[in-house]
Amino acid sequence: MSLPVVIIGSGFAAYQLVKSIRRLSKEQAIIVITAGCGDDYVKPELSHVFSKKLTAQDMVKQSGAEFAAEHNITLMSNTCIDKINRIEKTVSCQGIEIAYENLVLATGAQSFVPFVDGDAAKDIITLNSLDEYQQSQEQLVKAKSVLVVGAGLVGSEIAMDLAIANYDVILTDRSDALLPSLLPEFISSQLYQTMRRQGVELQLGNELNKMTKTATGIEVSFNNGYKANVDSVLCAAGLQPNTVLASEVGLAVSRGIVVDKQLRTQDPHIFAIGDCAEIDGKHLAFLQPIILSANALAKTLTDTATEVALPAMLVKVKTPLYPIQLSGNTTASDANWQVEMTESGMTAKAYDSEEQLIGFVVTQANMPEAFKLLRLLPNVSTVPKVA
Numbered sequence: 001m002s003l004p005v006v007i008i009g010s011g012f013a014a015y016q017l018v019k020s021i022r023r024l025s026k027e028q029a030i031i032v033i034t035a036g037c038g039d040d041y042v043k044p045e046l047s048h049v050f051s052k053k054l055t056a057q058d059m060v061k062q063s064g065a066e067f068a069a070e071h072n073i074t075l076m077s078n079t080c081i082d083k084i085n086r087i088e089k090t091v092s093c094q095g096i097e098i099a100y101e102n103l104v105l106a107t108g109a110q111s112f113v114p115f116v117d118g119d120a121a122k123d124i125i126t127l128n129s130l131d132e133y134q135q136s137q138e139q140l141v142k143a144k145s146v147l148v149v150g151a152g153l154v155g156s157e158i159a160m161d162l163a164i165a166n167y168d169v170i171l172t173d174r175s176d177a178l179l180p181s182l183l184p185e186f187i188s189s190q191l192y193q194t195m196r197r198q199g200v201e202l203q204l205g206n207e208l209n210k211m212t213k214t215a216t217g218i219e220v221s222f223n224n225g226y227k228a229n230v231d232s233v234l235c236a237a238g239l240q241p242n243t244v245l246a247s248e249v250g251l252a253v254s255r256g257i258v259v260d261k262q263l264r265t266q267d268p269h270i271f272a273i274g275d276c277a278e279i280d281g282k283h284l285a286f287l288q289p290i291i292l293s294a295n296a297l298a299k300t301l302t303d304t305a306t307e308v309a310l311p312a313m314l315v316k317v318k319t320p321l322y323p324i325q326l327s328g329n330t331t332a333s334d335a336n337w338q339v340e341m342t343e344s345g346m347t348a349k350a351y352d353s354e355e356q357l358i359g360f361v362v363t364q365a366n367m368p369e370a371f372k373l374l375r376l377l378p379n380v381s382t383v384p385k386v387a
Contacts, residue, residue, distance in 0.1 A: 002029070003099050004074075005301050006091055008081060008245065009106035010034035011129070012043050013274025013290045015067065017104065020298035022071050028302060030073040031100075033093060038064025038077040041130045044287070047157035047318055049133065050165035056134035084249045086267055102269050102301055105246060105257055109239035109275035109285065114149070120211035120218045124149075125234045127158065136232075143231035144168060147220050149208055150237035151178045153317060156191070158236055160319045163198040170220075170228060171195065172203040173237075182315065184330060184337065187348060187361050194322040201228075208233075239285055241276045255283045261307035263297045273297055279308065288313045312377035314370055325370040328359025328377050335359070342366075349373070 005021065007014050010032055021028055032038065040062040045054065068075035076093070083092040084103065091098045111126035125136045140146070144167060148159040151173035159171040173180075177188040178195070195202060203222060210221040217231045241256035251265045252258035256278030263271045263279065273293050275285050284290075289310055296308035317324035328350065329335070335350040335358065345366035350359040360373045 003089075003101035004029035004031045005102050005104065006031045006033065006098060006100040007104045007106055008033050008091070009108055009274070009276075010036060010038045010040075010064065010075075010077070011106060011108045011274060012287065013108070013294065014104075014106035015040055016291055016294040017106065017273060017297060018067075018071050018073060020294045021301060024298055024302045026072070030071075031076065031098060032068070032073055033076045033079050033081065033091065033098075034064075035080050036077065036129070036131050038067065038075050039130060040064070040067045043129075044318065046127050046130075046133060047154060048161050049127075049137075050140070050158075050167065051161045053165075056130055056137055059130060059133075081245060084245060084270075086249050086270070089269060100269070102271065104297070104301075105270065105272040105276055106274050107242040107245060107272075107276045109241045109256075111235060112238040112240045113235050114208075114237055116208055116211055118211040118213075118221075120213045120233075123211070123213075123218065123233065125232055127154075127234060127236065128239070139232060140234075145217070145230040145232075146170075147172065147208070147218075147228070147230045147233045149173075149233065149235040151175060151180075151202075151204060152236065152238065153179060153182060153315075155236035156195075157318045158234065159200055160195060160198065160321060163195070163200050164321070168201075168230075169199070170201045170203055170230065172206055172208055172222070174205070174207050176205040178202075178204070179317065180331075182317070182326060182330060183324070183361065184335075184348070184350075186337075186339070187324070187346065187363065190346070190363070191317075191319060191322050191324070194319070198321060239275060241278070241283065243276060246272065246276075254278050254281075262300050262305060263293055263308060264300075271297060271300075279310070282310075284310070286313065286315060312374055314374055322363060323367060324361060324363050325367055326359070326361040327370070327374055328357070330359040330361055332358065347373075 039060045041059040111128045147170045162169045207223045212219045221227050243253040246257040257272035259272050293308045296306045299306040314327050338349045340347045345364035347366045348361045352358050362370050
């Protein structure tokens with residue numbers, strides 16, 4: 001019998017890979033090792049737990065044990081990796097040594113938390129996983145006011161969701177605009193106005209520098225001298241791929257674990273997928289690239305070497321009071337924009353100097369136009385960067 005595929009991690013990328021392998025092979029042995037409980041959940045729902053009043057348990061689709069049984073895998077939950085031996089092709093964890101045929105690093109990413117002074121800085125909350133939400137949900141349920149740090153994709157979604165759920169919300173970012181790495185200014189400003197109408201206080205072009213405990217909560221202080229009192233501080237200022245395991249065994253690491261288009265590191269038997277991976281120079285922290293990566297890697301791991309093909313992909317901004325979809329190069333400084341605006345929505349198309357469509361943004365009632373425009377983009381990997 002062939003040795004197993006060993007997957008480290010149990011997030012969306014890891015479990016998508018398990019499902020993809022099982023569609024191709026019922027017999028291939030699979031071992032999943034995770035420091036968490038291994039429960040299967042829908043991560044994008046973390047941006048909407050407040051308005052939907054979801055608990056961490058509400059988000060669980062299947063327990064780890066149920067997922068393991070359905071897909072015929074061995075799940076080692078609450079288990080940390082001690083060592084990877086590339087020469088012997090083994091993984092050691094808690095006194096157990098496991099031999100592998102191929103090893104997949106699906107270690108995900110952790111939230112980037114900038115340095116903040118003050119005795120309350122250690123109380124910053126992050127919501128990058130089900131475990132993190134479970135740890136903080138009691139505090140967040142009791143809170144009435146929340147400062148959200150980071151006005152990128154996730155931070156803007158969470159801020160709007162909190163506001164919809166009737167929290168008092170402050171949203172801050174060093175940038176002067178919302179979603180600066182995704183949206184042109186003329187659309188970002190529309191989202192800004194929607195946030196303000198919903199009661200979100202926007203502290204853009206500003207930076208949190210101190211958090212001080214008070215008798216009633218936390219006093220937050222900013223670089224420009226602004227101060228406010230809140231119950232909780234939630235940070236969504238970006239992601240840092242978890243690359244420690246790869247670095248410890250000498251694998252190349254840049255922003256993420258460096259892999260080629262087959263998701264293979266320089267070790268022919270070690271692969272990386274998901275938020276921890278940097279594919280052909282790109283870090284793609286979106287669901288669609290992960291799904292395409294899982295489909296391709298499953299073929300490679302079942303003896304049909306396959307490169308992942310990344311066409312133009314759609315990004316959905318889950319801000320229901322001003323919904324947005326986009327794709328391509330939407331922040332080029334020299335783009336020529338053609339904009340059609342009605343009371344019910346906007347369609348904005350970006351063209352290059354040769355009048356080639358390079359990107360688009362659609363909002364509100366114009367969202368159905370996204371799929372038609374997506375087919376018109378060049379068939380290359382044009383996934384916007386994540387802040």
